[in-house]
Amino acid sequence: MKNIKDILPNNRVLTSPEELFCYSYDASSMEGLPSAVVKPASTEEVSKVVSYAFEKKAPLIPRGAGTGMTAGSVPVDKAIVLSLEGMNRILDIDERNLVVTVEPGVINAHLQGKLESMGLFYPPDPASMDFCTLGGNVAENAGGPRALKYGVTRDYVMGLEVVLPSGKTITTGVKTHKGVVGYDLTRLIVGSEGTLAVITKIFLKVLPLPEEVITLLCTFQGIEQAAMAVPKITASKIIPRTLEFMDNEAIKAVEAYKPFGLPSDAEALLLIEVDGARSSINIEAQRVADICLSLGAKIKVADDVYSRRKLWEARRAVSPALYRISPTKINEDIVVPRSKIPEMLNALRKIGEKYNLKIVNFGHAGDGNIHVNIMTDKNRSDEYQKAKDSVRDVFEATLKFGGTISGEHGVGLAKAKYIGMELSPLSIDIMKSIKRVFDPNNIMNPGKIFL
Amino acid sequence: MKNIKDILPNNRVLTSPEELFCYSYDASSMEGLPSAVVKPASTEEVSKVVSYAFEKKAPLIPRGAGTGMTAGSVPVDKAIVLSLEGMNRILDIDERNLVVTVEPGVINAHLQGKLESMGLFYPPDPASMDFCTLGGNVAENAGGPRALKYGVTRDYVMGLEVVLPSGKTITTGVKTHKGVVGYDLTRLIVGSEGTLAVITKIFLKVLPLPEEVITLLCTFQGIEQAAMAVPKITASKIIPRTLEFMDNEAIKAVEAYKPFGLPSDAEALLLIEVDGARSSINIEAQRVADICLSLGAKIKVADDVYSRRKLWEARRAVSPALYRISPTKINEDIVVPRSKIPEMLNALRKIGEKYNLKIVNFGHAGDGNIHVNIMTDKNRSDEYQKAKDSVRDVFEATLKFGGTISGEHGVGLAKAKYIGMELSPLSIDIMKSIKRVFDPNNIMNPGKIFL
Numbered sequence: 001m002k003n004i005k006d007i008l009p010n011n012r013v014l015t016s017p018e019e020l021f022c023y024s025y026d027a028s029s030m031e032g033l034p035s036a037v038v039k040p041a042s043t044e045e046v047s048k049v050v051s052y053a054f055e056k057k058a059p060l061i062p063r064g065a066g067t068g069m070t071a072g073s074v075p076v077d078k079a080i081v082l083s084l085e086g087m088n089r090i091l092d093i094d095e096r097n098l099v100v101t102v103e104p105g106v107i108n109a110h111l112q113g114k115l116e117s118m119g120l121f122y123p124p125d126p127a128s129m130d131f132c133t134l135g136g137n138v139a140e141n142a143g144g145p146r147a148l149k150y151g152v153t154r155d156y157v158m159g160l161e162v163v164l165p166s167g168k169t170i171t172t173g174v175k176t177h178k179g180v181v182g183y184d185l186t187r188l189i190v191g192s193e194g195t196l197a198v199i200t201k202i203f204l205k206v207l208p209l210p211e212e213v214i215t216l217l218c219t220f221q222g223i224e225q226a227a228m229a230v231p232k233i234t235a236s237k238i239i240p241r242t243l244e245f246m247d248n249e250a251i252k253a254v255e256a257y258k259p260f261g262l263p264s265d266a267e268a269l270l271l272i273e274v275d276g277a278r279s280s281i282n283i284e285a286q287r288v289a290d291i292c293l294s295l296g297a298k299i300k301v302a303d304d305v306y307s308r309r310k311l312w313e314a315r316r317a318v319s320p321a322l323y324r325i326s327p328t329k330i331n332e333d334i335v336v337p338r339s340k341i342p343e344m345l346n347a348l349r350k351i352g353e354k355y356n357l358k359i360v361n362f363g364h365a366g367d368g369n370i371h372v373n374i375m376t377d378k379n380r381s382d383e384y385q386k387a388k389d390s391v392r393d394v395f396e397a398t399l400k401f402g403g404t405i406s407g408e409h410g411v412g413l414a415k416a417k418y419i420g421m422e423l424s425p426l427s428i429d430i431m432k433s434i435k436r437v438f439d440p441n442n443i444m445n446p447g448k449i450f451l
Numbered sequence: 452m453k454n455i456k457d458i459l460p461n462n463r464v465l466t467s468p469e470e471l472f473c474y475s476y477d478a479s480s481m482e483g484l485p486s487a488v489v490k491p492a493s494t495e496e497v498s499k500v501v502s503y504a505f506e507k508k509a510p511l512i513p514r515g516a517g518t519g520m521t522a523g524s525v526p527v528d529k530a531i532v533l534s535l536e537g538m539n540r541i542l543d544i545d546e547r548n549l550v551v552t553v554e555p556g557v558i559n560a561h562l563q564g565k566l567e568s569m570g571l572f573y574p575p576d577p578a579s580m581d582f583c584t585l586g587g588n589v590a591e592n593a594g595g596p597r598a599l600k601y602g603v604t605r606d607y608v609m610g611l612e613v614v615l616p617s618g619k620t621i622t623t624g625v626k627t628h629k630g631v632v633g634y635d636l637t638r639l640i641v642g643s644e645g646t647l648a649v650i651t652k653i654f655l656k657v658l659p660l661p662e663e664v665i666t667l668l669c670t671f672q673g674i675e676q677a678a679m680a681v682p683k684i685t686a687s688k689i690i691p692r693t694l695e696f697m698d699n700e701a702i703k704a705v706e707a708y709k710p711f712g713l714p715s716d717a718e719a720l721l722l723i724e725v726d727g728a729r730s731s732i733n734i735e736a737q738r739v740a741d742i743c744l745s746l747g748a749k750i751k752v753a754d755d756v757y758s759r760r761k762l763w764e765a766r767r768a769v770s771p772a773l774y775r776i777s778p779t780k781i782n783e784d785i786v787v788p789r790s791k792i793p794e795m796l797n798a799l800r801k802i803g804e805k806y807n808l809k810i811v812n813f814g815h816a817g818d819g820n821i822h823v824n825i826m827t828d829k830n831r832s833d834e835y836q837k838a839k840d841s842v843r844d845v846f847e848a849t850l851k852f853g854g855t856i857s858g859e860h861g862v863g864l865a866k867a868k869y870i871g872m873e874l875s876p877l878s879i880d881i882m883k884s885i886k887r888v889f890d891p892n893n894i895m896n897p898g899k900i901f902l
Contacts, residue, residue, distance in 0.1 A: 280731035402626050404632055431634045
């Protein structure tokens with residue numbers, strides 16, 4: 001049988017230790033060395049690599065930019081990493097039909113920038129948008145702050161071209177606004193974390209760019225007031241496009257990492273953005289401001305591109321800032337119904353006290369998606385064990401409030417052992433059977449999602 | 452083994468010929484007599500019925516209101532009809548989290564009305580909304596005029612409770628705005644036309660009710676001008692909430708059925724609705740009007756509830772009006788990219804000429820979804836055969852333009868023989884294998900979707 005080096009041109013098959021190391025980790029703290037990294041340049045080349053893995057029953061790890069938080073693209077078992085970073089062309093922007101065709105390696109922010117210059121808008125905006133790939137976004141069903149108003153990646157994927165584990169290619173879905181012929185294979189593959197097929201082309205729906213955006217930085221003297229503002233705003237029939245939350249620890253961490261001018265003395269802040277027609281947006285912003293003011297907030301308005309960008313840079317700096325403090329922190333991604341946020345934050349405080357751990361919270365409060373950061377250090381083994389134990393408490397509280405243990409980061413390796421807390425054995429059995437339909441040899445990202 | 456009459460209380464198992472006849476058809480022209488009709492009142496009762504069918508390997512046909520257009524709920528093989536019409540409670544309206552829980556038998560318009568009185572909004576609005584059930588909507592992934600701006604049923608289903616063919620119950624999805632734990636079973640079941648499981652509970656996302664709506668009736672002296680207006684409006688970065696199309700034959704049919712005051716001499720009309728904040732909506736309506744005026748349209752504005760309701764009654768009367776003229780007309784539901792509408796309408800005209808058949812077109816032009824009505828009579832067998840032959844031409848043209856053969860009506864029995872024109876054998880094989888995962892005994896709505 002052929003060697004992997006015979007499948008693709010030599011310079012696109014990496015096997016040196018230094019090169020392999022670069023593909024051994026993601027943004028979680030887990031890692032594993034692959035046996036080879038291959039970089040196909042076309043669907044045909046992907047198909048050749050997959051066929052090879054299928055015959056050899058060799059594990060295959062599809063990978064975008066490796067920005068995932070749950071080790072979804074971390075190699076297991078000396079696997080072959082299939083890096084899609086070279087397939088990074090925007091193939092078509094159909095302005096009249098508001099449909100875009102891209103290869104999986106296109107960086108999210110590249111597409112955003114290109115579209116915005118044309119007056120178009122692709123809403124999903126994970127914090128890693130300057131680095132992460134659209135293929136990875138689709139595999140993980142990525143969210144981001146704007147998911148509150150605009151939904152997640154799934155809501156923009158109209159169809160896919162994928163290479164199945166057999167090496168054969170199918171196109172799923174449609175390039176039209178509607179379509180109901182057969183089962184929805186598109187959305188089955190969205191969020192399947194590379195365990196079903198390799199995505200080689202993506203058909204995305206895009207929107208007209210909103211005319212205007214106003215960003216409000218609202219700082220609160222109590223965490224409860226900030227938490228209470230969230231359901232009050234949505235109950236007032238306004239859906240801002242973002243409604244982001246940072247607690248005092250998160251604010252201080254960001255300011256220590258890079259001084260953006262956030263108010264380090266505030267107990268909590270909300271970063272709220274409304275968008276829409278020029279004529280209506282001021283009214284919405286005023287209503288949001290009134291609610292926050294009534295809860296004692298101080299408000300700063302960013303209504304130009306520069307000041308807005310700076311606020312978002314600060315927001316996106318939270319995760320790297322916390323990693324600098326605790327490189328091996330445990331990062332969770334829970335969601336509760338937004339009305340339960342105050343109770344959930346309270347429960348998190350109690351869990352921190354129980355285990356004597358610092359827990360830093362930030363995230364997408366508008367949709368109830370809180371990134372829970374348990375600050376710990378792998379080198380202090382007692383503390384690290386306590387931190388790992390506390391995760392189960394966090395998930396128990398989350399599920400008690402009607403939530404889910406992952407809002408947008410996926411399961412990967414990091415959460416595989418917990419899915420049974422949320423899903424019934426029967427549901428997991430069905431999912432595993434579906435996996436076998438696609439991947440009888442279990443070569444596609446094995447060990448991810450399911451233990 | 453038990454008899455079906457032992458499963459549920461007597462008055463909820465129907466077996467008399469008159470009763471069975473009432474459940475033998477839907478809104479397609481196909482029919483088939485069931486062996487029994489059962490009307491469970493709870494998930495537990497559904498489970499009992501399904502377990503019975505599983506043991507007996509008896510075909511089971513879940514059914515809402517029977518308003519489907521593709522015989523999805525028409526019984527085959529002396530099947531048992533499982534009517535969900537009795538499970539019609541709105542279980543919860545969670546205003547703070549914008550989440551609604553319903554049983555499958557709730558009528559779409561009942562939920563809409565209830566929500567609107569609370570300032571909330573459930574967008575999917577199939578033409579049959581006054582009769583059709585939400586369970587049927589989910590099973591078929593129903594659309595409707597407002598899908599243009601707000602998406603289809605799938606985009607509002609957060610999770611489901613379903614009874615599997617084994618009789619066991621699972622809950623899929625989440626009750627939160629986001630969730631990525633495991634494969635997306637929810638959206639696999641949405642649009643699966645009752646072939647995978649019986650839906651017993653639905654968790655729906657709802658929105659704040661838009662402040663204001665303006666409806667424009669734009670009449671055109673040429674069909675090309677109306678068709679050209681569609682991509683011009685969306686290219687102008689406005690997404691109206693509806694953009695409905697009727698050709699002259701559709702207009703005349705409605706006026707003959709019930710005089711609503713539509714202009715019978717117009718070659719085509721567009722029914723366009725914009726919604727949003729009070730302060731911005733007039734500007735949007737004006738922009739849409741300007742585009743239509745530049746194409747020679749005459750415009751009537753309906754800005755109060757009464758006149759708006761009348762226009763929509765007229766629009767919803769198209770389908771019944773055409774059935775009165777041709778009770779056995781063939782009704783298709785194609786979608787093309789919206790920029791291809793002018794070419795598609797031209798292709799339809801040529802197909803009509805080729806087969807010497809009258810073809811009446813109306814539908815959701817904004818998203819390229821055209822309801823193609825081939826007017827014919829089953830009793831004129833030569834003509835009827837020609838009409839059936841012409842369907843393949845219609846689908847060929849649709850697919851050539853990058854479209855899909857069904858936008859919102861589903862496949863059912865009526866289109867099962869055509870899905871191979873759109874889907875590859877490999878895609879169909881995967882779907883059938885997924886069906887076997889859920890339904891190894893093939894009891895759930897057999898013969899639907901797949902031949």
